[in-house]
Amino acid sequence: MYKASLKAMLLSGSFALALPALASTLTVSSPQDPGSWDPVDTFLVNWSSVATNIYDGLTYRAPDLTLQPGLATSWEQLDEGSRIRFHLRENVTFHNGESFNAESVKFTFDRLMGEEGKKGPQRSNYAAIQSVEVIDPLTVDFHLNAPDPVLLTKLAGYGAMIVPPNYIKENGEEFFNTHPVGTGPFKFETYEPKVRIDLSAYENHWGGAPKLDHLNYRFISEPSTAVAELQSGRVDLVIPPTIPIGMISTIEDDPKLDVVTTASPTVFALRFNTRDGITKDERVRKALIYGVDRQAIIDSILGGQAAQISSFQSNISFGNDPDMAPLPYDPNKAMQLLKEAGVKPGTKLQIDIRGNDATFSEVAQAVASYLQIVGINATIKPYETNVLLNDIIPSGKTGAMFQQKWGGWTLDYDNTAYFMYHTGEKWNPYDSDSALDEMLESQRSITDMSKREEILQSIARYTADRALEMPLYSQDAIFGISKKVKDFTPVPDNRLRLNEVYVD
Template identity: 55%
Template sequence: MRLNLSTVFAAGICASLAAPAAAQDILTVAQRQDPQNWDPVDTFLVAWGSVASNIYDGLVRRDENLDLQPGLAESWEVLDEGMRLRFKLREGVSFHNGEPFDAEAVKYTFDRLLGEVGGTGPQQSNYTTIDHVEIIDDYTVDFHMAQPDPVMLTKLAGYGAMIVPPDYIEEVGEEEFDMNPVGTGPFKFESYTQGAQVELSANEDYFDGVPEVDGLVFRFIREDATRLAELQSGAVDIMADVAFSAVPTIDSAGNLEIVSVPGPTIYSLALKTVEPAATADLRVRKALNMAIDKQALIDAFLAGRGQPIDSLQGELSFGYDPEMEGYAYDPEAARALLEEAGVPQGAEMTIDYRAGNSTFNEVAQALTGFFANVGLKVGLNPIEDGVFLNEIVPQGRTNEMYQFSWGGWTFDFDNTAYLSYHEGEKWNPYGTSEEMNALLEEQRNSTDQAEREEILQEIARLAHEEAYHIPLYNEETVYAVADGVEGFVPAPDKRLRLNSVSLSDQ
């Protein structure tokens, strides 16, 4: 979209306010969710990654083919049987505020992540296998590991490991940094209007080349129909979080294109496993699994763009077991189990779910029909995202069933399983078992990938046997792109890096 940049970035990016500003190439992206905080240690949201992957860099970068590439580190070595990782850093790189990037910045980033500040957010537990970071010289650091971590290089390409500027944070404080981030990435933060949009400008000193467009605007539009209307009107160039019901409309438009790729995101219902909930009974949890026809949900509400799942991962995930058989759709067997468990016909239960996702809203309504077919009266309780994610689930205040959707960005089951099943984790409010805890720790301690894969598959089987969740489907990552957008490559992990995207004259 070609705009007068002074209109978009009123903070004063234009070189001269006296002279008319030249038309600028501003790429506008619409997505459903506003992350509401730009600090890497404070987020777990895929919606954060789609924006902030353009603001920050990690030591390692993962490309759209899920291959690891050099980022702020030019190279690395795995030493001492995985107990030490050595990184050679890029020289001549600066943060957006002019502060130099060097080994001190790397050490500060991880001291902060692993310390008190990181302890208040959800990212720290992904990185606790790091004992400490040692500065060897200005552009060399060693990561000393508390234990080997076969997923660490991938994690260093992700969320909590984005490198942050020490001097800036110490000067402005944590709360200011939350709302006014500074990184080394291809785009600089300019302004943020909570609930509306964030504006970025091109970093002309970026070490990997100047971006093709002059700026980015990410608009946060919760309503699927409104996002689609903005795309159709030309006010949006790329739309993320495409409602599957909108795919035929977009496909039939002459100036729009659907671009999709297999993604990491899974949807499930987590089950409350403690008394007095009826779902504390394993027989009830199994019955609820047997009550649902997953393929029917995919066909009806995902336009066929998804796969049924039997664990909390899709086929691209390391740890996926193609031989594992889930609970077959069997309403008769479900009714028998409920009767055996003493659940009366017409028993009431409730599904808590995140409001604002029209597709899952439709899925949730269909789920009540499946449950009614086995004699249950299930109600729906839509909850605002912030309340659901920060109060209801972590504090164990859910009803019998609650939405569990997860963007497994590492494509390694460890990331999902550990945070979902290990004792004390934010997304495991009701606990699992000592056996599960031991398996999760065992795979993290293993440096043998074949052995670790077997353990991850055992974890998936144990979770299946205990029916902690009702796994539903792994959905494709779907984008809608307007004519004139060139060079857009969809990211399976939804972490868009848009520095190579350009806009042609229309």
């Protein structure tokens, strides 16, 4: 009888209902552990690739780049733009069971604009916020020092992610760095620094439960290792900027895998130390730009997965001037300027790069070869990424040139230019230019987008005239993915929200 009943259950399909569903897990290879999961602590894209699934903002920018409601269902600008009222979503809870409400929003921004936020790189991005006022449990007013035309987009990411007041007060800041809690579709499970962070589905998410049961990230800095893990099936998705151009064919030739690419706001440059050495001289900086054939590097090393840039922004950035041409490759002009500046042939120069970026390492080697042609002996010094970003660059300890990669995630040049060029900013350890500071500050208070665009384009031309960096290229976002992964949508800014993805 038992065998007969079992056979009947199998035939009817009712036996399947009696078994627990198989757990669905997506494992992602990320090239960098940001070191802290607190939203106020970092600007790293690899932080956001993970944390976009842990946290929510008041607004949300979808993969098609449209701005949509997040924890705020609606908002309106009042008092000629000096105040924004947000109406908050009901019945939302943090992963620890704490209720989300207007007090959570006020706590988040008081913290961001206070002493804790002062320790990190985020606060100045939200400097337009003077205060947050609780109107009722589901309504808050943002009082602004000045209108900020990009603020609603900024509220969709990074430092603006809403955090739980009671949890942080009870456990402390250090604990929160490594045990994050948000309202997002996935909740924190375990974190092993520099190795992995594991998340699980938050069934009570206001947008519905994710299709995945588990979302795990492994920090794999070596591209060949990440691709090998993808081929073996131990990783399902490899996110940018891991995959070198030269390994695309390796993935494409595997019948189990796909390569997915999309246009990206991410730009690459070699920035100059304008304070010390030969690059203190503007003529030398321009000479170095003239001396490198950037288009040839794009064609030979990047396989067409990039576009040359004339300023430190991509062609999808608001503020980009399509009529602005890069300095051409002109080695004779380069040698003439170097001679005028008194730079002797054989002069040494150091280029600092991220040691885990195989593709850019090739680019840097090509740059060094071009510079040798015009009489500059360039050496390349690789650093562990976190060391370069958190110590060497902010402390002003770089060589004459240093790699700078920037996501420009707001798709607005302000988000790049202010942090690269304004006096005293973390990413600007060398330069101080009052005229440039004035331009950067002036555009932030203008809501007329055509006027803002004019100023941003003027900033791009001004920085190019001063040759503050060697603009190189904007590179496509390249994802390696298992064909078992379904409903995956690549996003330009790499802020992957994976609640709709599943594994077949």
